[in-house]
């Protein structure tokens with residue numbers, strides 16, 4: 001709890017407050033009785049808490065609430081999960097909605113409350129929503145920045161307050177723009193300020209605000225088995241009737257930290273949602289460049305298909321506009337929940353087969369691969385690294401590739417070139433990296449596919465190799481499914497496609513182990529792989 005809040009509560013009341021449940025204790029700090037006249041249809045923090053409590057009480061089998069932390073002033077930040085078997089963490093695609101990151105954008109909270117009600121009220125009454133709730137896990141964060149929102153309405157009039165209410169050292173200026181405080185390209189270009197008095201103040205360092213940390217930590221908590229469960233997300237702002245996709249930090253459509261497939265699919269989904277809402281679709285930076293936003297963090301770190309919606313035509317729409325300005329987004333919201341099973345599926349049948357199966361890793365972000373899992377690796381130089389390879393070339397040709405099949409990263413035996421081609425290649429023995437567990441459906445026609453490169457020099461021996469094994473937890477067996485090895489002739493780098501039938505493992509829980517070996521006397525060995533997939537049956 002903050003010092004400000006302590007002072008306001010007084011020590012006696014604070015002691016009492018700690019004995020009460022959080023939801024009861026926090027309104028004590030909220031002097032805000034209600035919104036100004038013409039806006040009383042909006043939810044204050046206390047009204048939001050009451051609504052959430054009523055919904056989870058009325059729908060205990062499909063709705064649960066949990067705290068994802070506290071605001072700077074100590075208010076509980078509530079998230080509601082909506083799904084069948086809501087108490088279980090089922091293996092279902094997850095979706096996230098949040099609002100009120102900017103506290104003068106109250107429609108964002110109304111939007112998230114509406115989504116909650118659509119889902120619980122539609123369950124068992126409409127087929128589409130019943131299917132959604134049965135097959136997805138939907139998370140709704142109800143007000144990222146309640147301190148700012150309560151301050152915004154304090155005293156019965158609006159204060160036009162956007163930031164949180166965190167004091168800044170060395171100045172009387174209060175608050176950080178939470179949508180500039182996320183740790184992806186934080187402090188980069190565009191409308192973000194280092195001045196604590198600015199409305200776009202980014203904070204002294206990334207995640208200096210409890211509000212951004214709460215969202216960060218919640219996202220991290222949804223990484224299960226190395227993989228982010230949340231596939232699609234909307235963060236609701238106001239105003240402008242816009243749908244925006246990543247990135248905001250750069251004008252480039254496809255910068256190095258985005259793949260072409262992702263860009264095309266992000267735009268297709270964004271344009272579809274915009275059409276159903278009557279909004280304008282655009283890349284976030286087309287409005288203006290911003291750095292350190294929620295949306296860029298969600299996509300940049302986790303490859304969540306994350307969108308910013310700017311609700312309403314005007315700022316501070318009066319409460320009569322709540323039903324229409326939220327209702328026009330119902331189709332977009334339901335559509336994005338449905339798309340969460342595989343956002344890339346909008347790219348058509350070929351991509352759907354290739355990229356919507358039991359596993360799909362373009363290796364652009366960390367997805368739970370583990371080095372030297374059984375502790376038997378012997379390589380002394382050139383262990384697997386997920387990164388952007390620097391090319392190496394001998395008189396015989398390219399040995400370490402310059403480019404990778406997708407995006408900027410692949411697994412490479414030592415991404416750095418070193419001072420000579422032989423300086424940073426694989427030496428000394430074997431290096432392994434092992435995928436997270438993959439639950440293969442019991443279906444025919446699933447293929448393991450990946451792109452690979454293997455280069456060596458004339459000193460290579462047969463034991464120099466790139467090998468892929470299936471570690472089958474169901475049968476406790478290890479099976480080599482791919483092997484290429486050295487010969488006494490030069491092999492240069494080049495990306496090839498491997499495609500391996502997984503029929504023998506259907507219905508099993510497997511892991512994939514990629515190993516590269518420089519056996520015997522050290523020779524020049526460079527290996528790499530990218531775009532590891534299990535195709536859709």
Ligand code: 7B0
Pocket residue numbers: 102105179237238239244247248249284285287288289290293308310
């Ligand atoms: C913001 O008016 C801007 C995205 C453009 N990159 C989103 C948002 O943080 O500036 N606009 S807003 O403040 N809600």
Ligand code: CA
Pocket residue numbers: 083084085086088090092134136137
């Ligand atoms: Ca479920």
Ligand code: ZN
Pocket residue numbers: 102105179237238
């Ligand atoms: Zn905003």
Ligand code: CA
Pocket residue numbers: 362363364404405406407408409410530531
């Ligand atoms: Ca890649």
